[in-house]
Amino acid sequence: MKKADVIIIGSGIAALQMAHHINSNKNVMILTKSNIKDSNSSLAQGGIAASVGKNDHFYYHSKDTMDAGRYHNNEEVVFKITKEAPQLITDLRQKGFSFDEDRLGQMLLGMEGAHSRNRIVHSGGDATGKHVIDFLVDTLKNNISVIEDIFVYELIINEKQQCIGVKGKDSVGNIQYYFSDHTVIATGGCGYLYSLTSNSPNVTGDGIAMAYLAGAEITDIEFIQFHPTMLVKNGQICGLISEAVRGQGAILKTKNGKAIMDDIHPLKDLAPRHIVSQTIFEYLQNGEEIFLDITMIEHFAKKFPSITALCIQNNINLKAGMIPVVPGSHFLMGGVKVDMNCQTNITGLYAIGEVACTGLHGANRLASNSLLEGMYFGKRLAEHINLSTASNEDIQFPLKSKRPIFMPLSFPDKNELRRTMMEQVGIVRNREGLQWQKDWLEGFVQLEQDFGAFDNLSASEIQSTLECLTSLLITTAALERTESRGGHFRSDFPLENDDHWQNKQLIYQYGKGRFEEDEQTKVTSYARAVFS
Template sequence: MNKADVIVIGSGIAALQLAHHISADKNVRILTKSSVKASNSSLAQGGIAASIGADDHVTLHSKDTMEAGRFHNNEEVVIKITEEAPLLIQELHEAGCPFDQDSSGKLKLGMEGAHSHYRIVHSGGDATGKNVIDFLVDTLPKNTSIIENMFAYELLINDMNQCIGVKVKDEAGNIHCYYADHTVIATGGCSYVYSLSAGSPNVTGDGIAMAYLAGAEITDMEFIQFHPTMLIKNGEVKGLISEAVRGQGAKLVTNRGELIMEGVHPLKDLAPRHVVSQTIYDYIHNGEEIFLDISSIDNFEAKFPTITDICLTSGINPKDGLIPVAPGSHFLMGGIKVDLHGQTNIHGLYAIGEAACTGLHGANRLASNSLLEGLSFGKRLAEYINATLPVPNNEKTVLEIGAKNSSPVVVPDFKQLRERMMEYVGIVRTEQTLAQQKAWLEGYFRLDQVFPSFDKCTTAEIQSILASVIALLITDAALKRTESRGGHFRADYPMENKYWQNNHIVYQYSKGRLEANEQNQTTDHVRAVFC
């Protein structure tokens, strides 16, 4: 039997950090959808935020995080993680992770949007994610094994509401079951369910959808961060232009040279991402092209080698000084609801990284807090597992999630789903567009239905079904939240509503009919329970 102490689904920074901190007497098995380094973490050009500057302090980092998240954050989580940040950086640096340093040997600190101080630690300029992932993979402890090209599609839940493992398909479509005392979802977010995204094609929300269908609580799915500056050529995303470029002085301009962020926000081009994205969207919607003017940055090619390569590969010469940009889907603030240790409401099931909703990001993630969150919760969960005795389980009582005798599966075209999500549930939303998208999605699947047995489906069909679940969760939550806050902008409700500030839309599934969909002000939650 394929049994491990800990199974980790996904191989980004949170997963690898967890593996590094699990005690040597436990074996860890990492299952990844493609290759171990093909994650959004590897693509991260930005750095890791930590208040280590002489004029900085954790209270300032916390304040910036809360402000960017529009005070929808869990303040306790924000304080704990920002307090941990300097030590996490120190531990990585002392272990040999190659962070950028100045001539005196001190860590270089960069500036990014919505930060009040220079506090971004980088590696290789704009190759932080790649360098950190390379370091963590190359130094993995001996008790960790990696199995690549395994598509996880169903969590194994017994009749005691205990997760005891996961079901996967290999490249040939063969089914394998992996069992563990602790099963960790670290599959990332869902940026690739939108057509404009610079994220990895592997990041389609599979882990979140699996957790939903297993009965885990899912929350804050309406909060999608659209990165303001995706490099666009002929209507296609060629890559991401890091916020650090604007931190070095680049400006957003029209083809006439008009500075578009003047008078929009006190921080101008370094305003929170939702402000910048919505401003660019307005110009593009009115037929204007938007560019990032990098002409003021000396030695651009040396400071941003990764971005330079992306530009040159796309036929854009950075020496010309203008890079065409547009907003695209980048980060999910919501996800699987967890506590400070990464635990879900299902015993033995955990979530860390972008797949989890920890409360750190609120309605909009502060730049360079994502790699920080992965490091923090990877270590936190490892320490919890190290101190936890396994609970006996019975693999023979696994509950079947899918219908045994299902009709032929009809799934939406994945390309069309992505295009429609961008058009109808994108940067600017309305009741009309959201309702249209929900109706289109429900022509294939509903959140309250009994889903087909995934064992009988192809990998492509399963991915489309899970992506449809994610798309429906985003769309339905965006319909319910009748305000604009952070990454969620409703043109028909353009202002923040104080009622919604601490209210969260929480979904939980258990095969059957829609039982309730009501506002529960006593618990500060708006629940949509499917049972």
């Protein structure tokens, strides 16, 4: 048994930013499923959005964020984050982090989809995420301990419904207990539940499933962003082609040279991601290949060294200037519902980063707002906990918390799960496909009322069960939202339905089944819980 003031599950930008801002007198443990630098944040080719340009203002940034999110965003959250974004960039620079600059020492500002101004700051061209993670890891303070190769699979909830720690399995399958006053889920999204994705294989929605089983509220889980341009070779995803490439002028074309976005949206190739992805998907369904024409970009290799290396590695002829692309699962807008201090509805339990639903992204994330969100809430939660004097009581064994636990009847083949999620709950959805997927997923699980029900399963079996649960939450929410908005597109309900769905959230809490308006906001609808 190990005890800390703060436990952080995950090691992306939100987790590391939080660790940097925690007071040095607090004992912090970072628990990560693999290596500390193995996260979606490290893979982020795009930069960080901030209104640092002379002709920019956080109002324009917030307006672009709201428009991309189809006004499903929490406006207060959007304003606070976009307003503080320039200061967050300044803070990083003052700590010694280097952003790309011109000859005069001014930060280079890139353009990406749905932005009205050049406001994307980068480091190392298309390696911003890697550079930021390397910097944060290399400058961690002595009060931070990192435990790698630990698969956290269950939140420990006491009889007072407080989160007092976590359970995990180490690399040889032994159960480890970690207790804390504050437990923070920072496990990332769920992109690897889909067969076509930009995400790390570690990003399978564990934190969402664990939080749900513990009684935390889950919301906006149906809103999945599909990035338009994944490098594809022989039907396999080889990596991501950053939106910054289109920001430099690249154009999506068919094999015959037709520019596919010309008549679709005023911003053409820089339209919001869901519009670009759906357009590419339609061409692919009709048997046409889509390419990213980069012939107009001068010094491509210098501007995009990581993408250049990726293409060379996969034998893509860059001299021809046509990179084959398909859309793939990229980012989850929803997740564990939190307030402005990242607190869930469970005392002692917090969520930050992609696993959390903060209200910033709405129905579709604006490009390069993800690293920004992690930086903002990582810092904010640290400041909140720094002021806290909370302390859990002495832990008594055996632990006797009784609550519902998902148990497997059998385990789906991982590739089959990913394939069916892409086909039935992917870029274009309909009632028939969603209902089929929901019925299929429900066939793998049952309920038990026993703390420790997962303990005798292998790590891979627990992983499979949690993947099933997160997939089921996504599928159920997508089935119940009978409209199209942002990353959620229903071919049987192809339009936004503002009369019924504007600013309304589907919120799932294990074991509770209610459908009512939130008394404070008057805009939140509670859907029936899965397996209520």
